[in-house]
Amino acid sequence: MAADDEKQALEAFRVAQARWREALEAHRLAPPDAGFSARLAALSAAARAEAEACRQAEAAGYAWPPHRAASSQPPYELRPHSTRRGPDELWRHFDATAADLSRVAAGADILAVADAYAQLAVTAGELAEVVGREDRASGLLQHKRVRRSA
Numbered sequence: 001m002a003a004d005d006e007k008q009a010l011e012a013f014r015v016a017q018a019r020w021r022e023a024l025e026a027h028r029l030a031p032p033d034a035g036f037s038a039r040l041a042a043l044s045a046a047a048r049a050e051a052e053a054c055r056q057a058e059a060a061g062y063a064w065p066p067h068r069a070a071s072s073q074p075p076y077e078l079r080p081h082s083t084r085r086g087p088d089e090l091w092r093h094f095d096a097t098a099a100d101l102s103r104v105a106a107g108a109d110i111l112a113v114a115d116a117y118a119q120l121a122v123t124a125g126e127l128a129e130v131v132g133r134e135d136r137a138s139g140l141l142q143h144k145r146v147r148r149s150a
Helices: 003-027 036-059 088-105 110-138
Strands: none
Touching (some): 003 036, 088 110
């Protein structure tokens, strides 16, 4: 393995981990406001970056260090029985994918961790879209205005 590949894999993993921590932190004690769909979209993007970093690390020869997630419970606004908006079915799927991520992170299969992050990214992205649409329909979010060139 080339030293440059190793450095790139380590840097990608470091950046993805920081992005994931920031995305989770944005949800901690956040008010049920119009920014909810944006926070969900950021969580989706961070999970996607984690999946990509895990795959890159595996290709560079790294193994996943088994551990418990820093926070075994998601931030409050992402927990069942909070004021989270959106379809119950999608939230049940989110809860299941989050639980799967916690489970596989305790193991040693880095590709399983990558797959779990990727699935969480898809689910969080779907929730972000639906919640954003609902918030625009209710007036909580402003519709994006299209600028016309003169």
